[in-house]
Amino acid sequence: MNPTPGSPDAALTAAAEAARTAYARARAAHDRATLAEAVAEGADGTPTMRIDRIVEDAVLRALEPHHVNILSEESGWIDKGSEVSLVIDPLDGSANGAAGVPLTAFAGAVAIAGEFTEAYTVWLDTGRSWWAHREVPTPYRTSGRTELAGAALSLLRPHTSVPGPAAAWWAAASRAARVRILSTTCLEAALVAEGAIDAFADACSDTHRLVDLAAAAVMVTRAGGAVLDVRGRPLEFDTDLTRRWSGVVAATPQLGRELAETLRTAADTATAGS
Amino acid sequence: MNPTPGSPDAALTAAAEAARTAYARARAAHDRATLAEAVAEGADGTPTMRIDRIVEDAVLRALEPHHVNILSEESGWIDKGSEVSLVIDPLDGSANGAAGVPLTAFAGAVAIAGEFTEAYTVWLDTGRSWWAHREVPTPYRTSGRTELAGAALSLLRPHTSVPGPAAAWWAAASRAARVRILSTTCLEAALVAEGAIDAFADACSDTHRLVDLAAAAVMVTRAGGAVLDVRGRPLEFDTDLTRRWSGVVAATPQLGRELAETLRTAADTATAGS
Numbered sequence: 001m002n003p004t005p006g007s008p009d010a011a012l013t014a015a016a017e018a019a020r021t022a023y024a025r026a027r028a029a030h031d032r033a034t035l036a037e038a039v040a041e042g043a044d045g046t047p048t049m050r051i052d053r054i055v056e057d058a059v060l061r062a063l064e065p066h067h068v069n070i071l072s073e074e075s076g077w078i079d080k081g082s083e084v085s086l087v088i089d090p091l092d093g094s095a096n097g098a099a100g101v102p103l104t105a106f107a108g109a110v111a112i113a114g115e116f117t118e119a120y121t122v123w124l125d126t127g128r129s130w131w132a133h134r135e136v137p138t139p140y141r142t143s144g145r146t147e148l149a150g151a152a153l154s155l156l157r158p159h160t161s162v163p164g165p166a167a168a169w170w171a172a173a174s175r176a177a178r179v180r181i182l183s184t185t186c187l188e189a190a191l192v193a194e195g196a197i198d199a200f201a202d203a204c205s206d207t208h209r210l211v212d213l214a215a216a217a218v219m220v221t222r223a224g225g226a227v228l229d230v231r232g233r234p235l236e237f238d239t240d241l242t243r244r245w246s247g248v249v250a251a252t253p254q255l256g257r258e259l260a261e262t263l264r265t266a267a268d269t270a271t272a273g274s
Numbered sequence: 275m276n277p278t279p280g281s282p283d284a285a286l287t288a289a290a291e292a293a294r295t296a297y298a299r300a301r302a303a304h305d306r307a308t309l310a311e312a313v314a315e316g317a318d319g320t321p322t323m324r325i326d327r328i329v330e331d332a333v334l335r336a337l338e339p340h341h342v343n344i345l346s347e348e349s350g351w352i353d354k355g356s357e358v359s360l361v362i363d364p365l366d367g368s369a370n371g372a373a374g375v376p377l378t379a380f381a382g383a384v385a386i387a388g389e390f391t392e393a394y395t396v397w398l399d400t401g402r403s404w405w406a407h408r409e410v411p412t413p414y415r416t417s418g419r420t421e422l423a424g425a426a427l428s429l430l431r432p433h434t435s436v437p438g439p440a441a442a443w444w445a446a447a448s449r450a451a452r453v454r455i456l457s458t459t460c461l462e463a464a465l466v467a468e469g470a471i472d473a474f475a476d477a478c479s480d481t482h483r484l485v486d487l488a489a490a491a492v493m494v495t496r497a498g499g500a501v502l503d504v505r506g507r508p509l510e511f512d513t514d515l516t517r518r519w520s521g522v523v524a525a526t527p528q529l530g531r532e533l534a535e536t537l538r539t540a541a542d543t544a545t546a547g548s
Contacts, residue, residue: 032417032469095452099426100470102402126400128376143306152373160448170444174434178369181455195306196374 005118008131011066011086012108012120015059016129019090019106022058023097023124026051036098043076044209044241051098055091059106073211077239085111085237089211091124093184102126107186109214111237119218121190130190132219140223142251143195148258151198152178154188159205167270168230168263169203175262189216189249193223199250199259204230204267206244210237213247220249226256230263279392282405285340285360286382286394289333290403293364293380296332297371297398300325310372317350318483318515325372329365333380347485351513359385359511363485365398367458376400381460383488385511393492395464404464406493414497416525417469422532425472426452428462433479441544442504442537443477449536463490463523467497473524473533478504478541480518484511487521494523500530504537 007013026035030050038047056074063070069085070078086108091097093104102125109119118133132138145151153176158169173179180197182188185208188200193216202208217227217235227235230246246263250256300309304324312321330348337344343359344352360382365371367378376399383393392407406412419425427450432443447453454471456462459482462474467490476482491501491509501509504520520537524530 095426100468101454101465102400126376152369157453158444158447160444170432170434173432178457179431179455180375180457181453183452183454191375194374 005133005136008120009110009118011063011068012110012118014062014066015086015088015090015108016106016120016122018058018062019055020122020124020127022055023051023091023104026054027097027100032099036095040074042074044073048074049094049098052091052094059088059090071211071239071241073209073241076241083113087111087211087214087237089186092186092212096183097124101183103182103184103187105184105186107211107215109218114237116214116218116237119215121186121215121219123187130193130219132193132222134218134222138222140193140219141195142192142220142223142225143198144224145198145251146254148172148175148255148262150177151255152176154180154182154191154197154200156185156202156205156207157181157183158203162205164267164271165203165205168267171262171266172201172203172259185212185247186215189220192216192225192249192251193219195251199248199255201248201259201263202230202246204246204263206246208245208247209241210235210243211241213245216247216249225249225251226253228256228260230260279407279410282394283384283392285337285342286384286392288336288340289360289362289364289382290380290394290396292332292336293329294396294398294401296329297325297365297378300328301371301374306373310369314348316348318347322348323368323372326365326368333362333364345485345513345515347483347515350515357387361385361485361488361511363460366460366486370457371398375457377456377458377461379458379460381485381489383492388511390488390492390511393489395460395489395493397461404467404493406467406496408492408496412496414467414493415469416466416494416497416499417472418498419472419525420528422446422449422529422536424451425529426450428454428456428465428471428474430459430476430479430481431455431457432477436479438541438545439477439479442541445536445540446475446477446533459486459521460489463494466490466499466523466525467493469525473522473529475522475533475537476504476520477537478520480520482519482521483515484509484517485515487519490521490523499523499525500527502530502534504534
């Protein structure tokens with residue numbers, strides 16, 4: 001057995017540092033249109049922006065000496081036959097990063113024999129970081145809020161042209177006291193973990209992949225909160241990046257359940273009526 | 275005549291530095307509930323949070339040696355009989371600041387004989403700053419976008435229970451390619467000035483006061499953009515802080531007019547139908 005760790009896994013920190021350096025260099029070297037250009041289709045089935053490719057390439061290079069398996073947004077599953085797997089979003093908030101909105105994150109989680117053990121999130125624009133391990137006491141505490149009415153909520157942007165998700169978004173926004181859209185799931189999850197916001201959700205658009213939610217699952221749970229899916233799909237280690245969730249990241253299990261129920265009911269009602 | 279300035283007005287920078295120090299100390303000294311507590315009613319007619327009071331008090335103290343008139347969010351108009359007036363939002367994004375969402379700004383504009391001449395915005399959580407003077411070339415250029423369809427838009431949060439503003443919010447969000455809610459008008463205006471987002475608006479909720487828009491009016495206009503009001507009310511220096519606008523801050527005058535028209539038409543249609 002390893003002793004209980006007191007600092008982030010060396011592979012995770014190497015990956016995060018590489019992401020931060022590559023992100024800064026990409027921003028300095030290219031204009032917005034070049035960074036946002038679709039250069040490939042990612043393993044998750046969505047277009048890869050050039051800035052995604054640059055940051056992920058740097059992360060993969062940095063991880064070569066570490067001999068760990070990697071599940072990453074653009075490249076998908078890289079099997080090194082290790083017990084240890086890293087689930088990584090090298091550049092969360094790609095659209096922010098390409099445009100120059102300073103809200104982007106590296107987020108990574110370690111899975112050992114299929115179980116998530118620790119998570120590390122770095123705000124790439126400032127260097128601020130959050131680390132949590134399931135066997136180590138954490139300084140992060142969620143707000144402890146249990147009710148959606150009056151909550152400070154973050155959401156993915158509304159999908160206004162799709163009746164179910166559109167109705168779900170509006171229903172949640174109508175019950176919350178505050179609504180934000182920062183367009184960076186991993187930073188928003190870190191803010192839930194430390195209690196700055198009460199909850200974050202994908203309003204039934206099935207946008208989230210495991211790389212968006214793995215770090216949250218470790219960190220927010222450790223801080224007293226909950227990470228679940230609107231439709232109850234289990235959030236588990238899986239090497240198939242085409243799987244999707246509508247993630248709910250909440251200060252407490254009660255708030256998570258109420259938010260998921262609010263979203264699901266509104267979406268189903270709108271879909272049945274359309 | 276003064277020579278053409280090459281750096282921000284000394285009173286503005288003194289005020290910004292005081293705001294940054296007071297904000298950091300307040301965050302370190304108090305918990306969220308204490309910072310968010312309403313301690314008075316501000317000159318603009320809305321409740322003053324303790325964190326607003328702390329930051330504004332520090333700014334006013336720092337400005338005492340400068341003998342300028344001050345229009346500030348909580349205290350209102352302080353007349354020192356000077357030709358020079360500062361229009362200041364000591365802590366834009368108060369709710370972010372009280373909760374720990376790291377998106378808050380100091381924003382100030384200088385008015386000389388009633389005409390705005392320069393603006394200075396500081397992101398209090400990072401120290402990053404933006405300065406513009408109407409007689410000095412600026413490095414900031416807006417994105418140049420002229421159409422709402424496909425734009426990257428920031429909005430104040432939706433007022434879901436008020437039919438006009440609710441409809442206006444949804445109409446604008448439905449035409450844009452991206453929507454963000456950062457809950458800090460002054461930072462969002464700076465992002466429009468440098469081209470990271472295409473436009474920002476208050477969707478007909480008449481939330482904006484002069485202190486929210488004065489810096490934007492100087493900086494975004496200088497960068498090629500436009501600042502207007504959804505209802506065409508002129509944005510001008512005025513010592514009455516109860517005046518309200520629904521501000522539109524856009525990369526170009528064309529985009530500003532289209533966004534204002536979209537918001538106004540949707541609001542008026544919803545109001546006529548309710």
